[in-house]
Amino acid sequence: MDRRSFLKLGGLIGGALGAADLLLIGDALANPAADGITSLPVLDRVKAEPGEDVLIRMQRELVRAMNKPIEKRRWGMVIDTRKCVGCHSCNVGCIMENKLPPGVVYRPVIDQEVGRYPNVGRKFLPRPCMHCSNPPCVPVCPVKATWKRPDGAVVIDYNVCIGCRYCITACPYQARTFDFGENWDSKAASGNDGGLALQTCRKYGQEPSFEYGSIWRRREGVIPKSPVGNARKCTFCVHRLEHRQLPMCVTTCIGRSTFFGDLNDPTALVSQIAVQNNAVNLKPELGTAPKVFYLL
DSSP: OOHHHHHHHHHHHHHHTSHHHHHHHHHHHHSOOTTSOOOOOTGGGSOOOTTOOHHHHHHHHHHHHHTSOGGGOOEEEEEETTTOOOOOHHHHHHHHHHTOOTTOOSSOEEEEEEEETTEEEEEEEEOOOOOOSSOTTTTTOTTOOEEEOTTSOEEEOTTTOOOOOHHHHHOTTOOEEEOOOOOGGGSOOOTTTTTHHHHHHHHHHHSOBOGGGSOBOSSTTOSSOOSTTSEEEOOTTHHHHTTTOOOHHHHTOTTOOEEEEETTOTTSHHHHHHTSTTEEOSSGGGOOOOSEEEEO
């Protein structure tokens, strides 16, 4: 996008957030929808234009998808490995969004060295949960704490999970980790900053996570149950989707290498990219039918 187009897009968005829209937003906040979710009408005012940022298009498509019944949606993600620069912004954004503790990671970025010296290079492979159509983690759960939603997202009920870790063993993509209850401040050094780093770690550890639309606090004796002692994984940020927001890893990708949307919508960007000849799944021979695709 050139400077002229960028400024034009900024003007459109700024105009959409003008006085008229502020009134609409005020009305929406004062009169929430029946389902308790407030959807701001800003994107409805921004018309699609050639060369617009893909985030704008995907956000518009997300709003359209959320207006459909849940069983009519099928979430999918495409990651363009040719654009990924290994910045780890998706990983960091995911950690901050979900308040992940040490040892729990939802979207690691695998760093590989390819080629032979002196012609060597690096390849990066972000690896979220695959949200398989045939998830092997579901049937092994003895208490049915993990299941597949009607929209295809595979989720975990922390209040039911007993921490047996069968699902971690069953996942062929190593997309699940276990929450052992560790905190960032347990091994943080005070240093010469007057303990500022330690205080920051403690403050972060006290902030709740809003996964699955609930408030999860990492201490005992709270309701709902703390996720400590449970298996944890990428959720496609279903708590953000309910508020018409893209997953955090999508919005923080500086190279625009991650695409997300409704695979049941043939006009959606993610659907058009997922059917390209160079779109592949990880370990297709297992028959899990992942809903995460990679462009090679």
